[in-house]
Amino acid sequence: MFADGHTPAPNSERRLFRLSAAANDGGGDMGEVNQFGLSREIPEPVKRQVRQRCAFGCVLCGCAIIDYHHFDPPFRDATEHRPEAIALLCPLHHRLIESGLDCADLGNALKHPYARQQGFARTPFDFRGGIPPITIGGALFVGSQRVIVVGDEMILGFDAPEAKGLPGLLSARFYDHSGARVAVEIARNEFRSNSRNWDVEQSGNRLTIRTGPRGIGLQFSIRGNAVLAIEHLNMVCRGYTFRVSGESHGFKIILPSGERWVTFAPGATVAACYTAIHG
Ligand SMILES: [Zn+2]
Numbered sequence: 001m002f003a004d005g006h007t008p009a010p011n012s013e014r015r016l017f018r019l020s021a022a023a024n025d026g027g028g029d030m031g032e033v034n035q036f037g038l039s040r041e042i043p044e045p046v047k048r049q050v051r052q053r054c055a056f057g058c059v060l061c062g063c064a065i066i067d068y069h070h071f072d073p074p075f076r077d078a079t080e081h082r083p084e085a086i087a088l089l090c091p092l093h094h095r096l097i098e099s100g101l102d103c104a105d106l107g108n109a110l111k112h113p114y115a116r117q118q119g120f121a122r123t124p125f126d127f128r129g130g131i132p133p134i135t136i137g138g139a140l141f142v143g144s145q146r147v148i149v150v151g152d153e154m155i156l157g158f159d160a161p162e163a164k165g166l167p168g169l170l171s172a173r174f175y176d177h178s179g180a181r182v183a184v185e186i187a188r189n190e191f192r193s194n195s196r197n198w199d200v201e202q203s204g205n206r207l208t209i210r211t212g213p214r215g216i217g218l219q220f221s222i223r224g225n226a227v228l229a230i231e232h233l234n235m236v237c238r239g240y241t242f243r244v245s246g247e248s249h250g251f252k253i254i255l256p257s258g259e260r261w262v263t264f265a266p267g268a269t270v271a272a273c274y275t276a277i278h279g
Contacts, residue, residue: 036079042068046081048199054088055113055195057121060104062114063090064121064193066202069097071106088113113195120185120192121200125222131158131168136230137244137251138266149276150237159188170228174218176211179236183209183217208232240277253277 033039042050050068057064070078072085087106089097096102115121134141134156141147145168146157158168169188176183185192193200197217199210206221211234219232230251233244239256251264253275264270 034076034078036077038075038078038080040075042081042086046083046086048201049083050086050088051199051201053083053113054110055115055121056193056197056200057088057113057115057195058090058093059087059106059109059113059115060093060102061090062118062121063092064115064123064191064200064202065090067091067094069094071097116195119195121195122190122192125170125186125189125191132170132228134228134230135247136233136264137249138247139251139264139268139270141270143271147275148242150240151277153237155237155242173237174209174233175235175237176217177215177234177236179239183211183235206231238277 032041047068051066054066055062056066058066066088067090069087069089070081070085071087072082078085087110093102093104097104097106134147136147144157146154148155149157153173154171155174156172157170159171161168170186171188172184172186173182174184175181181194181196183194183197185194193209197209198212199208201208201210204221205223206219208216209218211217215234216232217234218230220228220230223229229247230244231247233242233251235242240261241252241254243252243254244250248266250266250268253261253263255261262275
């Protein structure tokens with residue numbers, strides 16, 4: 001269950017958020033293949049199985065920035081990439097386990113991944129440059145405290161900062177295509193992906209939430225000057241459909257009747273106002 005209302009401890013020290021490329025294990029000193037000629041490149045279907053089983057986060061702490069760790073046997077002795085022999089670990093836990101400083105029971109953690117117990121995998125954002133511009137389907141939203149509001153629920157916007165003078169904290173609730181549950185939540189700069197998503201894939205600075213083999217529920221990237229760019233979105237909230245299909249098709253909102261209500265064209269700038277639906 002996605003823990004609505006869960007209040008995270010305030011991050012006393014925020015890191016600059018970067019979606020680093022998911023790394024395979026090995027410290028970079030093992031070359032491209034191990035002694036058995038096994039490539040470090042894990043096939044995508046195997047990676048997906050590992051992500052699904054580990055609920056898209058480090059099995060020990062639930063962090064959504066992940067490495068793939070071969071543990072049974074270690075990569076140097078592996079002859080194949082077996083999904084059940086690979087664990088998701090965050091870069092810190094990966095380093096600690098590989099260096100023997102953390103003797104966590106991986107077998108047990110794999111049976112009860114942290115993110116599945118919590119209901120979500122998470123990672124902190126930090127937009128220390130201030131409130132980031134947001135593009136949705138190529139339309140630019142700037143200077144708004146609230147970008148999308150449905151009824152009394154803020155779907156995308158900024159909450160008050162923790163102290164005066166600090167930038168507001170990004171908050172968002174992205175529902176799935178059925179409108180039944182929140183697939184991704186950003187709660188005051190803390191990113192959480194529901195452990196019941198079908199797949200959550202991070203590649204470079206881009207995050208993709210898939211609803212099935214061909215369906216993308218949400219895809220966004222963090223760019224250069226901390227721009228949050230929503231590239232794909234297929235969500236329903238209170239009967240309204242919110243759709244983004246790439247950055248050249250704009251951002252469409254469709255009424256429960258099926259009628260198109262509004263389209264924000266790609267290249268348009270929406271300044272200091274917001275989309276409110278009184279549903
Ligand atoms: Zn971890």
